[in-house]
Amino acid sequence: MTQNSALKRFLQRDRVVRGLTNDGHFRVGAVNLTNTVITAQERHGLSPVAAVFLGRLMAGATLLSSFLKGEERIILEAMGQGPLKRVYAEAVQVGEVRGYVENPQAMLDFSTDTSLGDALGLGLFRVTRILYNQFEPVVGIVELAKGDISTDLAYYLTQSEQVPSAVMLDVSVDDEGKVIKCGGLIVQAMPGAPESEIVTIQDNLRNVTPITDLLGVGYTPEEVLRVVIPGEYRETNHARVDFFCRCSVDRFKSILLSLGAEELTSMRDLGQTELVCQYCNERYDLPADEFEALIEQARARTN
Ligand SMILES: [Zn+2]
The missing domain is CATH 3.90.1280.10 (HSP33 redox switch-like)
Structure with missing residues (x-):
């Protein structure tokens, strides 16, 4: 194997990267979760819309778990009256993520004026953290803000945990409904960060090329961060991520x-x-x- 193809294979692995901006105002994370979500779709036989939602939720869980320690875990659940019913994703800081959709065959009729959020409909978003220094899991629940997972997670973190956050989670599928790419990005304001800066980053995120497009042309999670974060950041950790379940x-x-x-x-x-x-x-x-x-x-x- 040439050095080049070894490098290419390394870059195509699912990886999560976390960092801190040099001014200390933001902690940031980016993930390429493509292979994991392709695996999830194959294992569960997911419809396109089910794969998109599970992929987004798994990417969100992976990003949040990257801020934890060791075996600490995070569970994200989105449940609603829509066809998906319930989506579950669980990630361990060491790079294991798993999840499922209660109705894996859920379909959405886009011929009517349906939006992606209708797949979940009205419902709840629940975040559970299993931490070393807590005897009981730490649980928080909010209503679904938009039902697209990205907005719901950002809303939860900003409202419920009082940490201004911007989140972008993306899954692209081909004409046959098979997952092509999955990626995600999170930016969280540290205490004392100027509010105007988080607004700038949120605007950047709204206007930036979808992460799945960036991954599609070969960007690494580090390069995705450089596109979105104004100024410099230093990497504090990076890890491989796999679809992994501890059942036996x-x-x-x-x-x-x-x-x-x-x-x-x-x-x-x-x-x-x-x-x-x-x-x-x-x-x-x-x-x-x-x-x-x-x-x-x-x-x-x-x-
Ligand atoms: Zn299992």
Whole structure:
């Protein structure tokens, strides 16, 4: 492999970059999440609109998780009366992200005067942080502001957490509805940042070329940041990101075990021994003898 193609492959990986502007006024983040969202669409068999929303939500979760530490996690959920019903994304700071759409086949009829926000309709946006120094998850809920995820996340951060924020999340799809690119960007004002500057950045974001177009012509997350941020910034961290779910056969066995012998026996009698992970759509089908062993184990526990 030539050095050039190695470099190219490195640049095409899904990566998140975070930084701080040199004047200390803003923390910034950018992500290329293309491969992750293509994987999510394949795993869950997502319709175009479902893929767009899950991709945006995963990009938002990944950006926020990049500001956390170690195994700290963030969960974003958007739920509404529209056809998608509920979209869920969860990201760990170490670069793992997973998620699903409650109605993966959701469609939106653009022949009427439908806007993208109608896919969620009226509803709620919930942010959950699982942090080292907090005994309980930290949860915040707001009404959906626009139902396009970018605006909703910015609204949540600005209103609920009192951190003026600009967010841009984007997924492009081809004529057949397959994901081409997914990218995202976040800018958050640090305490003491002049308000006029955040307004300038918000204006920049409204007028900038879509991130998916920039990624399409080969921009890295670092280069995307340079387009949007006026002035210089220094990178404080960068990490690879993958679609990753921590489910496993052993994890499923322990969940089954917790159901108890009676429930397991009726599952076996109904032939319901296949399990599907909600988060990644992985299928686990326990062989009959292993399922029997599990029932025995559950019985032994209650005796
Ligand atoms: Zn899973």
